[in-house]
Amino acid sequence: SMDSWDQAPAAGVIEELTTADLARLSPPAAPAPDAPITSGGTESNLVALLLARERAAGGPLRVVTGANAHHSVHRAAWMLGLPAPTVVACSKGRIDPAALDRALTGLAGSPLLVVATAGTTDEGRIDPLPETARIAERHTAQLHVDAAYGGPLLFSERLAPQLAGLEHAATVTFDLHKLGWQPVAAGVLAVADAAMLAPLSLRADYLNADDDTEAGLPDLLGRSIRTTRRPDALKMAVTFRALGRRGLAELVEHCVRTAEEFGRAVDAHPRLRLRPGGIGISTVLFRPVVADAVSDEAGDAVVAAVRRILLAEGRAVLGRAVAEDGHGRSRLWLKATLLHPDAATADLLPLLDLVTAAADRALREASAAEDTEVPETERLSP
Numbered sequence: 001s002m003d004s005w006d007q008a009p010a011a012g013v014i015e016e017l018t019t020a021d022l023a024r025l026s027p028p029a030a031p032a033p034d035a036p037i038t039s040g041g042t043e044s045n046l047v048a049l050l051l052a053r054e055r056a057a058g059g060p061l062r063v064v065t066g067a068n069a070h071h072s073v074h075r076a077a078w079m080l081g082l083p084a085p086t087v088v089a090c091s092k093g094r095i096d097p098a099a100l101d102r103a104l105t106g107l108a109g110s111p112l113l114v115v116a117t118a119g120t121t122d123e124g125r126i127d128p129l130p131e132t133a134r135i136a137e138r139h140t141a142q143l144h145v146d147a148a149y150g151g152p153l154l155f156s157e158r159l160a161p162q163l164a165g166l167e168h169a170a171t172v173t174f175d176l177h178k179l180g181w182q183p184v185a186a187g188v189l190a191v192a193d194a195a196m197l198a199p200l201s202l203r204a205d206y207l208n209a210d211d212d213t214e215a216g217l218p219d220l221l222g223r224s225i226r227t228t229r230r231p232d233a234l235k236m237a238v239t240f241r242a243l244g245r246r247g248l249a250e251l252v253e254h255c256v257r258t259a260e261e262f263g264r265a266v267d268a269h270p271r272l273r274l275r276p277g278g279i280g281i282s283t284v285l286f287r288p289v290v291a292d293a294v295s296d297e298a299g300d301a302v303v304a305a306v307r308r309i310l311l312a313e314g315r316a317v318l319g320r321a322v323a324e325d326g327h328g329r330s331r332l333w334l335k336a337t338l339l340h341p342d343a344a345t346a347d348l349l350p351l352l353d354l355v356t357a358a359a360d361r362a363l364r365e366a367s368a369a370e371d372t373e374v375p376e377t378e379r380l381s382p
């Protein structure tokens with residue numbers, strides 16, 4: 001367990017070396033970066049808000065985030081006793097900079113934290129980070145970026161520019177059980193300056209007595225909100241050693257390329273529609289065309305039914321996401337988040353016909369149910 005040095009001397013060294021490497025990934029411009037290990041994106045976001053709250057002066061911290069943010073941002077504010085976050089509208093799945101500017105202006109005078117997302121849960125979109133950082137700075141707001149999904153783009157020289165602007169963040173959430181292929185748990189919270197972790201420091205004589213620390217035993221307790229914790233850095237270190245940064249980059253690039261190819265196949269399929277705006281990182285949103293031939297409500301019901309049919313038949317497990325349809329309306333989409341580093345596009349193509357067949361069945365079943373439905377007037381009559 002990583003709560004005291006005497007229990008985990010070897011794991012302590014491994015964690016120190018691994019987090020030092022992770023800290024160098026981002027934020028690159030930071031003077032003394034650090035990257036403590038967490039249990040996942042949820043805990044990273046919680047600790048980010050906690051550290052921001054502790055840095056805030058002159059009133060309760062106001063969190064401002066996009067409508068595309070992960071639910072854990074809202075839950076973290078709730079757990080920390082902060083006012084509910086102000087939610088900023090998005091355009092095409094990304095935070096709208098003008099709306100962000102207006103929201104921050106409306107909260108002038110309060111300590112502020114902007115939470116942007118690099119790789120949204122629903123669509124894989126990356127908020128406009130350089131613009132978001134500029135606006136946050138203009139309003140003297142702190143900036144946290146939830147890069148739980150998109151963070152590993154940093155491994156790839158080709159893809160890392162998509163995260164330009166991340167270097168302005170005070171804290172960044174990473175979650176290597178997504179594009180990092182770690183078994184759960186594998187969260188990381190990168191901080192621009194190790195001194196920012198001071199609020200986590202804690203003395204408990206049975207774990208980090210002053211005299212032990214003075215005698216040179218490293219103090220691990222102040223690196224987490226947890227006490228007992230597993231040496232999760234070990235498996236990360238093994239992966240980094242085995243694959244190297246280039247090896248990880250190749251896996252990330254493979255997933256992105258597979259998603260691009262899958263997206264093109266969806267787009268070319270006469271009976272499927274790719275969500276306008278294209279794929280996001282390795283996330284492909286799509287719908288069967290037949291779902292657009294009926295009312296919005298009935299169409300969304302077909303999409304939801306497709307997912308359940310494939311799940312119940314044991315054929316495929318697709319995600320779902322509500323997202324704009326390109327005409328300003330929210331619609332339900334099937335979601336394929338491609339994270340398997342060995343899956344090839346050819347492995348995924350059979351999914352397209354499975355989806356269209358399931359959509360036909362869902363539509364047939366919906367119209368059969370409608371035919372047999374007793375009209376409401378009859379149902380109410382005595």
Ligand SMILES: Cc1ncc(COP(=O)(O)O)c(C=O)c1O
Nearest residue numbers: 040041042043070121146148175
């Ligand atoms: C953008 C984003 N942030 C945070 C999380 C939460 O991460 P975890 O489930 O590891 O707590 C997720 C998804 O799980 C996510 O997609």
